[in-house]
Amino acid sequence: MADSPRGPVDKVEQLSGPERAAVIMLALGDHAEKILAMLDEDEIKDVSHAMSNLGVVHSSVVETLIVEFVKKLSGSGALIGSYEATQRLLSAFLPTDKVEALMEEIRGPAGRTMWDKLHNVNEVVLANYLKNEYPQTVAVILSRLRSDHAAKVLTELPEEFGIECVNRMLRMEPVQRDILDKIEMTLRNEFMSNLARTSKRDSHEMMAEIFNNFDRQTEGRFLGALEEKNRESADRIRQLMFVFDDLRKLDPAGVQTLMRSVPKDVLALALKGASDELRQLFIGNMSERAAKILKDDMVAMGPVRLKDVDGAQSQMVVIAKDLAQKGEIILSENSAEDELIY
Numbered sequence: 001m002a003d004s005p006r007g008p009v010d011k012v013e014q015l016s017g018p019e020r021a022a023v024i025m026l027a028l029g030d031h032a033e034k035i036l037a038m039l040d041e042d043e044i045k046d047v048s049h050a051m052s053n054l055g056v057v058h059s060s061v062v063e064t065l066i067v068e069f070v071k072k073l074s075g076s077g078a079l080i081g082s083y084e085a086t087q088r089l090l091s092a093f094l095p096t097d098k099v100e101a102l103m104e105e106i107r108g109p110a111g112r113t114m115w116d117k118l119h120n121v122n123e124v125v126l127a128n129y130l131k132n133e134y135p136q137t138v139a140v141i142l143s144r145l146r147s148d149h150a151a152k153v154l155t156e157l158p159e160e161f162g163i164e165c166v167n168r169m170l171r172m173e174p175v176q177r178d179i180l181d182k183i184e185m186t187l188r189n190e191f192m193s194n195l196a197r198t199s200k201r202d203s204h205e206m207m208a209e210i211f212n213n214f215d216r217q218t219e220g221r222f223l224g225a226l227e228e229k230n231r232e233s234a235d236r237i238r239q240l241m242f243v244f245d246d247l248r249k250l251d252p253a254g255v256q257t258l259m260r261s262v263p264k265d266v267l268a269l270a271l272k273g274a275s276d277e278l279r280q281l282f283i284g285n286m287s288e289r290a291a292k293i294l295k296d297d298m299v300a301m302g303p304v305r306l307k308d309v310d311g312a313q314s315q316m317v318v319i320a321k322d323l324a325q326k327g328e329i330i331l332s333e334n335s336a337e338d339e340l341i342y
Helices: 016-034 041-052 060-076 083-091 097-105 114-119 121-128 135-144 147-156 157-169 177-197 203-212 216-229 231-240 244-249 253-263 264-272 276-283 287-300 306-325
Strands: none
Touching: 016 041, 016 060, 083 231, 114 177, 114 231, 121 147, 135 147, 135 157, 135 177, 135 244, 147 157, 147 244, 203 216, 203 231, 216 231, 216 306, 253 306, 264 276, 264 287, 264 306, 276 287
């Protein structure tokens, strides 16, 4: 049952955050459809509830709200979206506990639905949580995951427990909506919220990405200076960095896919400064004619600047990472476990 409409509103201060949003939406009329389409279900409910109970809002209040909105939009000449800005904005019109819940969800894995988010949770982390649940619950969760991710999670579960989950999945009947809702709520409240609070990114990973974008001389200078003060951190960053020489770990199919994606002049310049082993890896995966053309191009270049070689090699690394992200090639991490044995 809707609340009784209030008396006429003649001051902006009388309006809550959702009510101010509701006033602007009503003022926009048909144009508000595009904005409402971008809100989630709870936000639409909040604004709709506020709209239905606004009553009469004086034109001066509407004008003031719109002027305030435009000033905030144009005051700095730009909008800067950030985690902190989002939290400040939400805090202006939502209860603290709801703001914290929303921000924890934002901090957690990407994805609109709970199942989308689970797809982006590391299989080891997810398996460590699921191994303490009932096999039937785990079976339901695994049945909702992509097959490749479910396979990785099953691999990380204790063997007997994993087999029991597989048997439950084989005998599973359609899951009732209310049961699925309870499982989603439990995952959100117990697993995702804890994951968001503890998923602070390793600072060494962040620094490794930064160092990956240095040219060779700058990288050497920074790593050398860091070694003098903190050798352990310098070694850790080296392990996490993916550099041009790591392309030697690509399999033949990966090498060929990468070469098709790299401009020929960039490939020639990058390989001119590469080790004999890496140069031979690429040449060995070319046709005889293509290999001869590449060698002739490298000779024709004559002396080249180290800075230019570094730039070409960095460009190849960026392309390789992009292909790996798309699943077109596999990049091995810097660990002995990932070495390929033939």
